[in-house]
Structure formats: structure tokens, C-alpha cells
Amino acid sequence: MRDWRGADVISIRDLGREEIEQVLARAAEIEPDPDLLRGKIMASLFFEPSTRTQLSFASAMERLGGRVIGFSGVGGTSIQKGESLHDTVKMAERYADIIVIRHPLEGSARFAADVASVPVINAGDGANQHPSQTLLDLFTIKRFCGRLDGLHIGMVGDLKYGRTVHSLASALTNFEGIKLRLISPPSLRMPPKILEEELRGRVAFEEIQDLDLADLDVVYMTRIQGERFPDVEEYERVKGAYVLDLEACRQLKPEAIILHPLPRVGEIDPEVDRLPQAKYFEQAANGVPVRMALLSLIFLGR
Numbered sequence: 001m002r003d004w005r006g007a008d009v010i011s012i013r014d015l016g017r018e019e020i021e022q023v024l025a026r027a028a029e030i031e032p033d034p035d036l037l038r039g040k041i042m043a044s045l046f047f048e049p050s051t052r053t054q055l056s057f058a059s060a061m062e063r064l065g066g067r068v069i070g071f072s073g074v075g076g077t078s079i080q081k082g083e084s085l086h087d088t089v090k091m092a093e094r095y096a097d098i099i100v101i102r103h104p105l106e107g108s109a110r111f112a113a114d115v116a117s118v119p120v121i122n123a124g125d126g127a128n129q130h131p132s133q134t135l136l137d138l139f140t141i142k143r144f145c146g147r148l149d150g151l152h153i154g155m156v157g158d159l160k161y162g163r164t165v166h167s168l169a170s171a172l173t174n175f176e177g178i179k180l181r182l183i184s185p186p187s188l189r190m191p192p193k194i195l196e197e198e199l200r201g202r203v204a205f206e207e208i209q210d211l212d213l214a215d216l217d218v219v220y221m222t223r224i225q226g227e228r229f230p231d232v233e234e235y236e237r238v239k240g241a242y243v244l245d246l247e248a249c250r251q252l253k254p255e256a257i258i259l260h261p262l263p264r265v266g267e268i269d270p271e272v273d274r275l276p277q278a279k280y281f282e283q284a285a286n287g288v289p290v291r292m293a294l295l296s297l298i299f300l301g302r
């Protein structure tokens with residue numbers, strides 16, 4: 001078992017199967033404990049909007065007895081006056097024992113980890129990575145499907161800019177017998193670099209455009225990431241590309257599960273919420289135990 005003490009969590013690619021399973025096992029057993037991280041402070045630096053990641057990290061830290069400082073949006077901070085990311089991180093490391101950062105630039109979390117003297121967790125860097133989301137996605141899949149091997153998983157929507165699908169696809173290369181059905185408009189395909197350098201030869205994948213959900217164990221819906229499109233007209237062309245409604249769900253196996261990292265902005269009809277396959281709110285709730293597990297491992301080692 002890895003000793004996690006002081007580890008940065010920047011890319012899911014940095015974790016192997018054993019380490020992923022160590023986090024999931026810890027998340028399955030961890031209970032709130034007001035003494036575990038007493039006296040520790042987390043700096044929550046959110047340069048981009050967030051509901052789930054920010055609140056569940058804060059909830060996780062507080063349930064373990066720690067405290068949270070930070071900002072949500074740069075308004076009110078000295079970044080408005082031109083302070084650099086480097087200097088912001090060098091301040092946060094002096095005020096806190098760990099940094100959780102979300103930033104629109106790919107590579108920003110790695111940069112923060114390189115300059116910080118305290119551990120850094122990437123809470124999403126542009127279209128690149130969102131490793132703690134992937135850990136909670138895997139935790140949810142394991143809980144409902146009972147396994148992480150031999151799964152047929154459909155990823156639907158914005159596979160070009162969606163960092164959650166990039167991270168999840170990379171993580172799935174650690175498991176056996178995975179089949180991926182990548183469903184997107186042609187302009188929003190999974191980046192060729194991920195397809196060729198990570199998936200090819202490790203998982204079986206197909207790329208299609210139709211919302212074909214037959215035979216899937218997991219349907220992973222995603223939002224079209226309007227904020228990352230350089231061309232607004234292209235966003236307008238594809239924004240309603242997929243809507244999972246009751247009619248589309250008739251294709252699902254009874255034991256299939258529907259996930260979505262959320263927020264959703266129209267790609268899952270609220271009527272779907274009452275189906276037994278709809279697990280996206282439980283998925284979001286799992287962010288708390290998974291992030292409690294990560295924090296406890298980073299502070300305590302095991």
C-alpha cells in the first residue's frame with residue numbers, strides 16, 4: 001500500500017489501480033471524526049465556478065475536524081489587481097496545510113504543485129483533468145455495479161472539452177475488459193491524443209454519433225462545455241445534441257446506471273430522475289466520503 005503522506009493529486013494518470021482501490025476502500029469505511037484533522041487548514045482556491053467540488057471538499061474537511069479558507073471567484077482577491085498564480089499559491093501555502101485549486105488553464109494545478117510547499121489537489125484544470133471527480137465516479141460505479149472490471153461504459157456529449165471524461169477514460173485503462181462507447185458530435189470527439197496514446201490497446205472503444213444506449217452498464221452523460229468553445233456559433237450548433245429523456249431510457253438495461261458529473265443544463269430530462277437507473281445525485285453525494293478519504297490519506301499517510 002502506498003504511503004500518501006504529503007502527496008499531490010494532480011492527474012488521475014499518476015495513480016495506478018492499487019492506489020485507486022486504496023482510496024475507494026478508505027472512502028467506503030471512513031466516518032466523520034472531529035479529531036482526525038483538527039488544527040489543519042485547507043485553502044480552497046476556486047478561480048472557476050463550482051458547486052459540488054467546492055462544497056464537498058469543504059464538507060469533507062469539516063467532517064474530519066479541519067477548517068477551510070479560500071475564495072470562490074477572483075472578485076475580491078488581489079488577482080483582480082494583477083497578482084500572479086505563482087504569488088497566490090505562495091501566499092496560500094503560508095496560510096494553509098493543503099491547497100485545493102480549480103483554474104481554467106490546463107496545467108495550472110501541476111504548476112501550483114511545483115511551486116507549493118504543501119500538498120495540492122487538482123479540482124479541475126481547464127479541459128484537462130479532474131482526478132477527485134474520477135475517484136468518486138469509480139466509487140459510484142463500484143457501489144452500484146459491484147465491480148470495476150468487465151464494464152461496458154457509454155460516454156455521451158462533450159468528449160472534447162469535458163475534463164471528467166478525460167480523467168475517467170484514463171482511469172479505466174487500469175481495469176480489465178473495459179469497453180467504451182464514445183457518443184459525441186464529430187466536432188466534440190475525445191481528443192486523438194487520449195484515444196491513441198492512452199486507450200488504444202488497453203480498452204476496446206468505438207466512436208458513434210447516435211444515442212445508442214443498448215447493452216451499456218453505465219451511461220455517463222456530460223454537459224456541452226459552452227465556456228470552453230472558442231466559437232460561440234459552434235456551441236450553438238451542438239448545445240442540444242443529446243437529451244436523455246424517458247423515451248431514450250427505454251433502451252437501458254434494468255441494471256444499468258446513469259451518471260453525470262453535473263451540473264446538467266438540459267441533457268437529462270428531470271423526468272429521468274425517478275428512474276431506478278438515475279444515480280447522478282448519489283454520485284455527487286459520494287464526493288464527500290471520497291474527498292474525506294483523499295484528505296485523510298494525504299495528511300495521515302494510510
Ligand code: CP
Nearest residue numbers: 050051052053261262
Ligand atoms: N462535477 C463538478 O465538478 O461539479 P462542480 O463544477 O459544481 O464542482
